[in-house]
Amino acid sequence: MTQVAWKPSFKPARTTVVEGPAIVGLELDPQVRRPWMTDGMTLHVPVPPGERTELTQGRALVWGRFGPDRRLPLVADGDAGLETAYPWADWRSYILSERYATTRRRPLHTRSPISYKVVPDRIRYVLARRMCRARAKQATAFPAAPFDGGFEALRSVVRGELTSDAPDPAPRICLTHDIDVPNFQFVKQIAHVESALGLRSCWNVVPFGYRVNYRVCDWLIENGFEIGLHGYCHDNRLIYLSESRLRRRLDACRGFVERYAVCGFRSPSWFRNARLMRVLADYVKYDCSCLDFDWLCPAGRGGVLTATPFRFGRLIEIPTTLPFEAPLLVGTDPADTVAYWRPKIDWLVQVHGQAVINAHPDPHYSGNGPMIAAYRQLLEELLAAYGDRWSLPRDLAEEVVANARCGL
Numbered sequence: 001m002t003q004v005a006w007k008p009s010f011k012p013a014r015t016t017v018v019e020g021p022a023i024v025g026l027e028l029d030p031q032v033r034r035p036w037m038t039d040g041m042t043l044h045v046p047v048p049p050g051e052r053t054e055l056t057q058g059r060a061l062v063w064g065r066f067g068p069d070r071r072l073p074l075v076a077d078g079d080a081g082l083e084t085a086y087p088w089a090d091w092r093s094y095i096l097s098e099r100y101a102t103t104r105r106r107p108l109h110t111r112s113p114i115s116y117k118v119v120p121d122r123i124r125y126v127l128a129r130r131m132c133r134a135r136a137k138q139a140t141a142f143p144a145a146p147f148d149g150g151f152e153a154l155r156s157v158v159r160g161e162l163t164s165d166a167p168d169p170a171p172r173i174c175l176t177h178d179i180d181v182p183n184f185q186f187v188k189q190i191a192h193v194e195s196a197l198g199l200r201s202c203w204n205v206v207p208f209g210y211r212v213n214y215r216v217c218d219w220l221i222e223n224g225f226e227i228g229l230h231g232y233c234h235d236n237r238l239i240y241l242s243e244s245r246l247r248r249r250l251d252a253c254r255g256f257v258e259r260y261a262v263c264g265f266r267s268p269s270w271f272r273n274a275r276l277m278r279v280l281a282d283y284v285k286y287d288c289s290c291l292d293f294d295w296l297c298p299a300g301r302g303g304v305l306t307a308t309p310f311r312f313g314r315l316i317e318i319p320t321t322l323p324f325e326a327p328l329l330v331g332t333d334p335a336d337t338v339a340y341w342r343p344k345i346d347w348l349v350q351v352h353g354q355a356v357i358n359a360h361p362d363p364h365y366s367g368n369g370p371m372i373a374a375y376r377q378l379l380e381e382l383l384a385a386y387g388d389r390w391s392l393p394r395d396l397a398e399e400v401v402a403n404a405r406c407g408l
Contacts, residue, residue, distance in 0.1 A: 006190060007144070016051040016055035021100055023142045024064035025049075027148050029073070030156045032061050036350035037149060044142055045150040045305075046312050046334060047074075047101030052085050059154055061157055062151060062277060090159055096317075097149055097274065101302035110237050110271075111297075121181060131298070143293040143303050145330070146344045151305035168308050168401040171349070173382050173390035174318070174356045175201035176288060177366075178230050178266060182210030186367035190359070191225060193376050197383060202226035202393050203290075204266045207256040209233030217260065221259055226392045227260035229284065231268040236298070239273045246276065250283050263394050264288060264318075266358075276385065281314035286397035288356070292319045296326060307353025309400045316397040324359040324375065325366060334370040338377045349385050354396065357382075 026043040037043065046065065063071050063238025066083075074085045084091065094100060124390065137273035142148070167320070175194060194201055203220055205212060205227060217227055232237055232249040241249070256262065265280055280287055286309075294303035304310075309318045348355055359366045359375060366375055378396040391399075 001337040008166070016053055020048075021046065021049045021053055022066060023100070024066055024074075025075070026153060026201060027063040028066065028153060028157070029059070029061045033236060034156055034350075036152070036347060037153055042148045042378055043150040043153050044148050045154050046095055046142075047093060048086055048100070050086075050096040052088075053083070054055075055083060055085055058083075061100055062154060076156070082158070084158060091224065094154075094393060096304050096306070096312070098304060100299065104300035104302065106240060107236070107298045109192050110235070110240055112360060115233075117237050121362065131329075137163075140294075141296075143295065143301060145293065145295050145326070146341070147293050147347060148305070149347065149351075152307070154354075155265070155306070156351075166282070168352060169354070169396060169403065171352045171386065172396070173199065173379075173386050174354055174393050174396055175199060175379075175390070176204065176228070176266070176356065176358050176393060177201055178204045178268075178358060178360050179206065179362075180234055180268070180360055181362045183367065184213040184216045186230045186361040186372070187213075188215050190218065190361055190366065190372060190375065191220065191223070192290070192380065193372060195213075195223065197376075197379050199379065199383075199390055200224045200226070200230045200392055201266060204228040204230035205256070206230045206262075206268070207236045207253050208237070209231065212256075214307055221260060226264070227345055228264040228266060228288070229257060229262050231264055236269050236271050239271045239276050243275060243279060245281050247273060247282075247351065249281065264397070266320075271299060272297075277315055277317075278291045284315070286316040286393060287312065288320055288393060290319045291323060292318055293320045294369065296323060296329070300374055307348055307351060307356075307359065309354065309396060311400070316400045318356055318393055318400075320356045320358045321353060322357045324357050324377075324378065325371070328365065328371075330339050331385070334374050335390075337371070337374040338381060341378065345381065345385055355382050355386060355391075 023044050026045055030167060055076040057072040058076040060076045062074035062075035064074045065071050076083055178224055203225060220226060232253060238246060263285040265284045265287050268289060270289060272289040277287060290304045292303050292307050295301050304319050307319060307321045309316055322341055327337050333342050361367045
């Protein structure tokens with residue numbers, strides 16, 4: 001592919017303004033709107049702190065609403081080419097690293113000397129539902145469930161004009177499961193549903209903290225599935241440990257990693273930070289700890305805002321785009337789970353995003369008859385939308401590595 005040079009700035013002198021971080025609504029020129037950008041779709045994007053270039057020349061392509069009466073151009077096209085109000089590489093990094101998520105707080109249960117696991121599963125499930133329902137009612141919070149098209153809209157405009165990055169990995173179905181509790185009862189049943197449809201998945205296991213059923217894990221490997229690492233003991237404290245203590249925990253998992261040729265990781269309860277990602281690169285090749293739109297992590301809202309995998313330092317980050325049981329946490333009936341996700345699936349197909357599913361086999365989530373039936377229905381709809389395009393996450397990560405610039 002021919003490299004397109006970054007075009008120079010506008011010729012007239014410009015001023016810069018120092019502002020703090022904000023979440024702004026987007027308005028796009030009709031000529032750069034994509035078919036998936038419907039009138040009712042929410043389009044917001046974080047803008048970083050620091051200097052914002054005043055785009056005073058040319059035709060504005062993307063506007064940002066900084067307030068009820070304040071509308072400023074974020075992307076403009078003039079005689080000298082396209083320009084953004086913030087340097088694109090820095091702006092993109094600000095979003096993908098989730099530095100905009102400034103409201104995160106350390107939950108109390110991660111400070112307690114007693115593990116939250118002493119609370120019975122059923123009670124913890126009820127508490128999680130209450131937390132997620134409360135967050136879902138915060139209509140003004142960002143990002144809102146189930147998705148916001150702002151960053152993909154912005155990226156489609158900027159990327160089309162300013163760069164010719166390597167192509168994104170081909171969109172496909174990518175199935176993952178987290179075994180959070182010592183319950184392997186439904187693992188094979190769910191795996192058989194996938195196998196019957198010609199699919200395979202990755203099962204993320206916690207090596208310590210509960211008794212691992214190695215027979216089931218061996219069976220998964222023998223039948224073409226993948227095994228991943230789901231932390232050390234699922235106490236949600238990994239990101240709050242010093243680097244030396246974090247490494248000691250991961251070193252203790254080496255025997256499990258070697259036994260199953262583990263090359264991927266997902267952090268318990270979606271807890272993540274830059275230190276964890278930096279250390280993980282010495283142990284695995286890819287990470288699935290980020291959601292594209294995160295209103296589930298107990299630490300607070302966030303998300304990388306894209307359905308496309310990308311490099312995070314030396315790691316490949318594969319954002320989870322369909323946390324299957326999330327509708328249960330906001331009061332959706334199991335029979336309506338697929339209907340909840342249908343608009344998101346349609347959007348993922350249109351933006352050529354990855355359908356990365358996360359589910360749990362324990363009885364309060366997907367380890368029961370109604371949810372297994374809903375899961376099969378979801379897989380059938382995904383196959384209808386994506387055809388037979390699917391892969392294990394390790395194969396998706398390898399494809400991203402092959403794309404030098406990872407499409408972002």
